[in-house]
Amino acid sequence: MKIKTLIAAVTLSMALASCSKDDDNYTPQPISGVSVYHASPTTEKLDFYVGTNKANQADFAFGNKIEYLNVYSGERQVTIKKKGAEASVVTEKLTFEPQTGYSLFVADKFDALKFLLLKDDLTKPAASKARVRFINLSPDAPALNLSIAGKDTDLFTNKLFKEYSTFETIDAADKVTFNVKNTTGGALATSIADVKIESGKIYTIWVKGLVAATDDTKIGVVVSEHKL
Structure with a gap:
């Protein structure tokens, strides 16, 4: 989902909360946006996970980008695996601020993979x-x-x-x-x-x-x- 849907998603959550008759204590979870770049110089294709959920449907190869994903704000675990594999290559807990866009780069050579998380200034x-x-x-x-x-x-x-x-x-x-x-x-x-x-x-x-x-x-x- 694109970053411009962040506010819409939060607004919808608030509207649903206001209409709820069953749970007066419901609080909508804040949303952040993150795009992911495969910047590791390798022929390995990768899978990217937020928590236990795989984010990429197509092959995630060197030079590819996953467009902005909606993720719940706060601390989230992100993981890279080889395509189709169970074992993790690298995993890390990252913190995302509400209604903020980020770029996450999968960087360095494959045997030294690491994440580089940058906040995006999306001022028009x-x-x-x-x-x-x-x-x-x-x-x-x-x-x-x-x-x-x-x-x-x-x-x-x-x-x-x-x-x-x-x-x-x-x-x-x-x-x-x-x-x-x-x-x-x-x-x-x-x-x-x-x-x-x-x-x-x-x-x-x-x-x-x-x-x-x-x-x-x-x-x-x-x-x-x-x-x-």
Whole structure:
């Protein structure tokens, strides 16, 4: 379910509570939203669980994203397993604030999997603008900068593995090229061209994969829209 349904879900719960004749002490549970990103450079397909409930119906492969899920607020156990397996690869208790959106990244190499939980600022951009955030999720990459082709100044700078920026405002455009460069020396690490950046939208731009790889887990950059 999308993040914009959070308030609707809470409102519905409150309405049902007000109509209840059987339980005057009913209190609706607050809701949070979390999207989940497979950022581990592995060919393993994964299953993602909140508590005992599997959240993904389709294959959850490297570079994939599970759109915003509604979860009960407070402390929740989240788990990653290999596709179809019973044993957990990593499990952790995370805390979610009510009516707040989060991005949860499954990060690092498969034998060292960990979670990176970030709170999403979903403030709507001004007209003809968009908002973007940058995250370095390449385990063997050096510190990285993100720039827009044709601009004199880098948009974000000096982000080591698992480091991230705040959301910043950029111009909407039909075709944007994002360049990821090594902070030291400025060599191009990876890029993505002809990205449509839409007015009023919010994006996370994240570096995936391994510098040392030449297969499907090689370094790349992903532009993910926060679908509100």
